[in-house]
Amino acid sequence: MEDVLNLYHEPYDETRPVICFDESSKALRGHERDPLPARPGAVARSDHRYKRNGKQRIHLSTEPLTGWVNVEITEKRRTIEWIDRMVELADVHYPDADCIRVVMDQLNTHKPAAFYQFFPPEYAQAYLDRFEFHYTPKRGSWLNMAEIEIGVLKRQCLDRRIYHAATLRAEVAAWQRRRNTTNRPIDWQFTTDDARIKLRQLYPIETEEDLQIHA
Template identity: 50%
Template sequence: MVKPHLKEQWCLPDGPSGEFVARMEDVIEVYHRPADPKRPLVCIDESSKQLVSEVREPLPTAPGAPARYDYEYKREGTANLFMISEPLAGWRQVTVTDRRTAKDFAEVLRWLVEERHPGADKLVLVTDNLNTHDPGCLYEAFEPDRARRIAAKLEWHYTPKHGSWLNVAECELAALSGQCLDRRIGSAARLRQVVTAWVKERNERKVGVNWRFTTADARVKLRRLYPAPQKC
């Protein structure tokens, strides 16, 4: 299970921030809601991957010797990975795209609403503050009626600035990066093969999330971020 813990490397504001703690408490509250199939919890994040191919054929592994790679390589551009995580269901999906434009993000939302969860009343959506992450992206990609229908199915919850650690999808991206992207991958097609295999294995095991950090914890461990109330 992915278990978030407070760590020194967490990016936090330099001082008290009402905006930060308000959004933090909102997302924490969402994570502690009971599972509801009519209102599935969906977390989305994205990351880029540098595509790199080999210039020389690596030497394969042999008894007592690991595979050997030449220091030279060829840059093949970059690819974007959209991570879709449903932590309460132990399910995730990774979509590889050439870019991460508003239209690309809108297509991810459309797929979630129209194909993944067509019978849901609402999708409880957790994302960060990237400028493409708002209902406006839907109107850039679809006709107004369709955009409005999709937007009406989304309940948005934003992580605060300096608070991407509050997005479970980022935890999943960290696992993906450490478990299968720490190698040279030369094409988007090969990248899709790698992440598809990772997703399949992880979904079969229904790897979920045990989110233990509560609002009460935040008010103690992060109390320096809470503004002091003004006395009347």
């Protein structure tokens, strides 16, 4: 936890960007019957029944200090999709960065060693030399600022039924373009000092005997 919090309060360095990465999903659902639009004296209404059309996976990367965000939609969420996102960060979005520092959770697909499964050793090592991975603690995913952007995406773009994957991709792409034109960095306020006060139950409790030993 403190590793991530300390990272968030480092000054901006374009050669060592801090990127938060997280994943979510969107169930594709359509109306069985056309919804009734709002009219004077009546609100819009939708039938509670719907048609299922599978699920799509959302992969979101964001640079909190600049407000940049990138979203990719895939059918599956496997290690190869995670590798693709990291390669995209390195080759497309941050090709000139000395070190890309990525904050993410401990999902079993987030395995740096997996680079060796998909690339020859020299290429795998070359990619890994450009990354520095920081993991949020278990049950501490709220420390990942990518969750904030996913929340915004869901409220502004995904809060309705979408039936086709192509429609989902188009809607998310439009949201991403609008979001990136606003240049809204995330103002993270929670610090390590705050954690040691507000989350002190997570820290080892020193007894009087422990304090005497340290003295």
